[in-house]
Amino acid sequence: MPPEFVLPNYVLRVFTLFEQFSDRLALVRGERKSTYGELIADVLRIAAGLRDAGIRPGGKVLIMAANCFDAPALQLALHLHGCRALWSAPITSRREIDQFASLADADAFVYDQTTELGRELAQSLAPMTVRTMAELFTDGSPYEISATPVPDSVLQTSGTTGDPKLVHHTQAFYEQILELAGAFVANGFPLLRHYSSSPLWLASGQITSFFNLFTGGVLFLTDTWSPEEFYRVVSTERITSTYVTPPMLYELLDHPSGEDVDCSSLFMLNVGAGPATPARLRQGIARFGPVLRIVYGLSEAVVVTAQPGLTEDSAHPERLASAGTAYGDVRLEIRDDDGKVLEPGQTGEVWVQSNLTFAGYLGKPELTAETLVDGWLRTRDLGYLDADGYLFLVDRVHDMIVTTRRNWAIFCRPIEDVLASHPAVRTAAVIGVPDPVVGEAVHAFVVTRSPVPEADLQQLVTNTLNEMWTPAAIDFVPELPLTRIAKVDKVALRNLYRELHPDQTGHDDAASRAGEAR
Structure with missing residues (x-):
């Protein structure tokens, strides 16, 4: 068997997990719901649809989808079939989409028919193989699992110029999410009911969606987010976990009816994608209790540090401004301009090593070489570590x-x-x-x-x-x-x-x- 082929595929490990709780609710979006057993069946039906559409194992499939119900099943089916999933963001400009599609060098295009840009792109990509997500749900012959090329994913991110960068994550990324999910369950934490407005074309959407599913929780998907909707869903569905950016947290804190809503079900309110100010975090602790969890990560290294159960520590009041400590298998170093590792308290660039780190930027070998150095990721963020390993970010290198x-x-x-x-x-x-x-x-x-x-x-x-x-x-x-x-x-x-x-x-x-x- 050629070395680029592997068996078992990580999705088979996922199936083994899902079969353990096949009758448990897995996905909810509006009125649509599915159990884990039904999710396995959907993955196999989509994989058969990919095969019947002429998409071969090892194919490169461009995807444009909202945060829709079938998106997790689509990615698992693509990976089961040994494909590369190339996630393009439907909210970016057409210029960026066209550049991404060109760099992706895709063999096929699959899109969510509710996305207007997806419909436009489908017309322009002919004669490439094009299917809507609904068209992949075939009733043809069952899918036969066999050895396939190693699956991977590519996410779209942009620099300040607006030109897309193709962030490449390999199977090791998903295997690490499986390890993290297993550790979460083994530690006896409660099953999650996660409310997600983060689609799979975001790195945050990838890890929150699949971490939740790999732990056997319920994933509530939405394309819309507002303080009113957040408070309604959290209170009625007894949501235990969610993810917001600092501006979204501030909207929740400033909403006039927020104090009257029962949010006692929350176990983990993740705050990431940028720094939240200590003053606002104090308000968050007062509003929601010790459930805020600060997370720091990048598209290239999805979770670097975390600080769960945030409270005001009288012995360390400064830690409200910290991004937390290394998460999972992450190794952190602070280095100077010459690459020398600095002592605690000294400010320098944050360097990261982890299985959650990306494999490079597709089509940009020079940028990849500048960013990945001897197995370490240069984040371009400036910060320092205290004596206990808490990371404090002070700026971007370029800011x-x-x-x-x-x-x-x-x-x-x-x-x-x-x-x-x-x-x-x-x-x-x-x-x-x-x-x-x-x-x-x-x-x-x-x-x-x-x-x-x-x-x-x-x-x-x-x-x-x-x-x-x-x-x-x-x-x-x-x-x-x-x-x-x-x-x-x-x-x-x-x-x-x-x-x-x-x-x-x-x-x-x-x-x-x-x-x-x-």
């Missing part, structure tokens, strides 16, 4: 503010946390802007609950940090722009700065170009 004043580097995260600690402030974001004297100056965007003088916030930063970290100016805005995955969009903030201050952006062309490249 660090470089000032010639005392030749000192300024980090955005501490300033944002200080600004958000003011009772009149709902949220804040900081960027570096061109300055003719110091190279780059600190500039803040603030969303308030009630009016507050700019000078008061500047003085707060000066008193808490020092004058060098104080924003030179503050723009008060009704809301912060968010990316498509609900993270604060700093590229949009830089564009907004140029719109609001056209007379300031010409001071230093080089600094301006540096900001554009971030």
